[in-house]
Amino acid sequence: MTTFMTVIVICLIILYIADQLCDIYAPQIKGYWGEKRVAKILDSLPKEQYRVINNVLIKKGDNETAQIDHIVISNYGIFSIETKNYKGLITGSEFAQQWTKYMGKKKYKFQNPIRQNYGHIKALEKALELKKDNIISLIVFAQGAKLKVSCKTPVVNNSSLNKTIKSYQDQKFSAEQVDTIVNKINALNIYTKQAMREHVKQVKKKQRQD
DSSP states (O other), X not given: OOHHHHHHHHHHHHHHHHHHHHHHHHHHHHHHHHHHHHHHHHTTSOTTTXXXXXXXXXXOSTTOEEEEEEEEEETTEEEEEEEEOOOEEEXXXXXXXXXXXXXXXXXXXXXXXXXXXXXXXXXXXHHHTOOGGGEEEEEEEOTTEEEEEEOSSOEEEGGGHHHHHHTOOOOOOOHHHHHHHHHHHHHHOOOOHHHHHHHHHHHXXXXXXX
């Protein structure tokens, strides 16, 4: 084989490996930056009223964990926020197993984020020993997503997130109770890179079984 052909073969191998790695890690990278963007938005909430904890991983029994993108604790309730860094047309309903993302002529199925967040809320209820009415589910999509969903649960774009949170004005907790909840969540949070890797393995294993 000539030197030129050897170089071509090596380049093709590198391109193939890069393509495979992109398929594996691109969703994780997009998700990471989506969560960072939402965390920055939440950081602009009034500090005296809203306490924000990002990347929460808590045990929910049976060697399982729940990973919550963002939790906002306030006098008006606890907000469990699931972030989806998806663009395109998004369709779905409250109780559907899956939702659909349309990108041009292509469409992709993904897990209903309301159902996903419901599991997070149940884990929080148990861990914090609170009633479900005190925990509010919020689903937030990237600004480029066009949302056509039929849901009672708030499903919003980034730009409407803080406005949606502020729309809840019925007091549920005192300032002292807010402090207690924040401290308890921080104590329960086992988020580390290793713990997150184990959580991802659990999720993938469950998906294969389903």
